Amino acid sequence: MVFEVRYTDLAARIGRLETPHGTVETPAFVPVVHPVRQTISPSFLKKMGFQIVITNAYITFRHYGDEARRRGIHDIIGFDGAVMTDSGGYQVLEYGSVEVEPAEMAQFEKDIKSDVPIPLDKPTGYGLPYEKAKEYVRITLENCKETLQVAGDTGAVWVGPVQGAEHYDLVEHSARALDQMGFQLMALGSPVEVMEAYEFATLARMIARYKKAIPAKPIHLFGAGHPLTIPLAIALGCDMFDSASYMLYAKDDRYMTPQGTVRLADLTYLPCQCPVCSSYKVDELRRSLPKDQKTIEVAKHNLHVLKAEVDACKQAVMDGRMWEYVMQKARAHPRLMEAVQLFGGEEFRFLADNTPAFKEKAILLFDAIDQHRPEARRFRQMVATTTFRPKKTDMLILFPEGEVRPFYATRAFKELAKKFPGAQIATYNPFLGVIPAEVSDVFPAAHNLAGRLDRKIEDYPAFVESLDAFLENNSFEQVIIVADGFMKQYTEKKKLKAGRVEDYSDHVIDRL
Incomplete structure (x- = not known):
């Protein structure tokens, strides 16, 4: 074979x-x-x-x-x-x-x-x-x-x-x-x-x-x-x-749609443009045709829906949009x-095995389930297991992710780098976790679009796990967090551990 x-x-x-x-x-x-x-x-x-x-x-x-x-x-x-x-x-x-x-x-x-x-x-x-x-x-x-x-x-x-x-x-x-x-x-x-x-x-x-x-x-x-x-x-x-x-x-008399099936008797319109639905009005299909002919026509329509669904999935694979x-x-x-x-x-980690490491299009992030998509998991794993700590300082600065990507090309990064020379600077994202500036242009760090919603930290355990692993792996002596509403929930959850986490969001960093 x-x-x-x-x-x-x-x-x-x-x-x-x-x-x-x-x-x-x-x-x-x-x-x-x-x-x-x-x-x-x-x-x-x-x-x-x-x-x-x-x-x-x-x-x-x-x-x-x-x-x-x-x-x-x-x-x-x-x-x-x-x-x-x-x-x-x-x-x-x-x-x-x-x-x-x-x-x-x-x-x-x-x-x-x-x-x-x-x-x-x-x-x-x-x-x-x-x-x-x-x-x-x-x-x-x-x-x-x-x-x-x-x-x-x-x-x-x-x-x-x-x-x-x-x-x-x-x-x-x-x-x-x-x-x-x-x-x-x-x-x-x-x-x-x-x-x-x-x-x-x-x-x-x-x-x-x-x-x-x-x-x-x-x-x-x-x-x-x-x-x-x-x-x-x-x-x-x-x-x-x-x-x-x-x-x-x-x-x-069940008529397939991309969302499921409906009975012909419940239809006012035919929500399809296949050859069958383009040839009949709903009343003609429902009442005018002999029973056997109606069955054949609806069956042909159903075949068009099934084939279209398979083809849509194939296109999603080609576009990197299957998730x-x-x-x-x-x-x-x-x-x-x-x-x-x-x-x-x-048990579903195998979904990552054939997911491309890089895609031409940005991934779209909607809600908590998207923290588990293979691209996000892969990026968090890479960051959590890599030592980023610079030799010149033991300081980490975490800054909220903005609209401009990659972060190292932004004004905020340049001002932070000037004020804290040698510090490790990173942004954070509820789905991707910590995004060190050095890899902020790597897929999907610079290739994602997330909705601007209020999110609860308890819904994003992968974020907490990856941030904790990153901090543990690099052993920073001082961590400065510019906390947005999402990150404030993390600092409150950790109760600002002495010497590890310090919330500067109401101080100088907030004015940069």
């Missing part, structure tokens, strides 16, 4: 996955296509720009049998791009079992020339007791071993289905075991019920635990077809995701905000 990563931001990445039927650019939404009843033709999906679709090999096996072996899956569904096949895991989740053995299904997927075949797995779903989930993981791993004995070297990209759901240690165990078997593309199973319960924090932890185990290999997310979950999944490093949501929602974009989208639902609030924890 060839998977080439071209651009990255957070754990999101724009890549190229090579398959026997063409290259797939990732991240990619993979529409579900029914192998027998195709309400929207795969040729239409290809014209829309979808380079890969997924269909059900088990249904194909039951309905077509040897005919599918003769014709191949691409001819069966009428799609000449890459085809991914589910071997019946969805049916196992729904009905408990299927009437086929793992090796038999693997041979069938091989015979029909699937580009991205999935072994017959035993999905854990959501809410399963730990021991039962553990048993399902064991069965899945055994099935995968049987599958690899049949798979051979045909050029197909076999998928390792990672199970475990909310039992995160099982997710990690499953991922490592499949990695050792040699699977090159992984797929995280059982998220549908998690997402239907709006447990986005659980989903985020599932992905994070997988990333802990297997950080580099591409990962597919089963059943992710809601416009709100796509940015979260991409930001956390998911490269592909499939769903039939575009059609299932349409059958239920801003996922935070913006998260504000559409409180449970999504629960998920992104986790980004400040240790």
